[in-house]
Amino acid sequence: MYNSKITGLGFYVPDNIVTNDDLSKIMETSDEWIQERTGIKQRHWIKEGSDETSASMGAKAAKIAIERAGMTKDDIDFIIFATLSPDFYFPGCGVQIQDMLDMDTVGALDIRNQCSGFVYALSTGDQFIKTGMYKNILVIGSEYHSNGLDKTTRGRGVSVIFGDGAGACVLSRTDDNKKGILSSHLHSQGKFADKLIVESPSIKHWVPEILNSKEEDVSYFPYMDGTFVFKNAVVRFSEVIMEALGNNNMTSADIDLFIPHQANLRISQFIQQKFQLRDDQVYNNIMDYGNTTAASIIIALSEAWEKGKVKEGDIVLLAAFGSGFTWGSVLMRW
Known part of the structure; x- marks a missing residue:
């Protein structure tokens, strides 16, 4: 039985940083109020009018992870994409990654387990590799929250918490069961x-x-x-x-x-x-993201x-x- 290990990592976040003080200008809140309840100082939000999406951020993170794994897109034989904020109601973002990275017609699976999404995705990829079905799986977690938040005082209990961004890893087969x-x-x-x-x-x-x-x-x-x-x-x-x-x-x-x-x-x-x-x-890095x-x-x-x-x-x-x-x-x- 094979084992799986992470061979490449990468992440991408939008350039636009939104501080707690920025939020205090559009809702009744303060840096002290937010930090005391959440520990968050700032987050990255996609700028309004940008064409950035969950899928496009995931693709950028994926390219970094694949390169760091010492591989090319042609080495990937399956895609798992975890998100609660897909670009479309359907289809899911996994197939968009296949297209954005110009990959072969490999399978693509979408995971909808919200905050547990990446853990579920990693576990799923691990099982595929353990059975010998795949060798190198691209696992992505990506979220575009900012466009779906109530950015008023009414929604501050939730909206101050969430940020946008994506991370990816390449999960690869190994014969070393201790790793x-x-x-x-x-x-x-x-x-x-x-x-x-x-x-x-x-x-x-x-x-x-x-x-x-x-x-x-x-x-x-x-x-x-x-x-x-x-x-x-x-x-x-x-x-x-x-x-x-x-x-x-x-x-x-x-x-x-x-x-x-x-x-x-x-x-x-x-x-x-x-x-x-x-x-x-x-x-912990919730303070910044x-x-x-x-x-x-x-x-x-x-x-x-x-x-x-x-x-x-x-x-x-x-x-x-x-x-x-x-x-x-x-x-x-x-």
């Missing part, structure tokens, strides 16, 4: 789907209803029960971390680098304290690698929790 992904663990609890949701547009609220509805009839912006999500997140994060460590006969002391989904700095700090992890064992959902872990992993914080032989743990609810973890030896 690469050691295990992955995925979970869901759909009864809380309405606690973090974009209800419309949907098949239930489709074009005729949208055209005829009044603004107060239905919301087309994200809704989040922040307190409820926070309480569930810290519990599920802890459980899935323990599951990964237990499955591999490890403890938190064995972790060289823990990269949590960048949802809220307070969640990351809570988990760090609970598992008694040192600052050098945890990588906000929550980029399916892109957050891969952006953070790419940035950490660029800074030399990921070295050969390191034990790296990824964990995420988000809408669905869905949550999961991936443990790997670099």
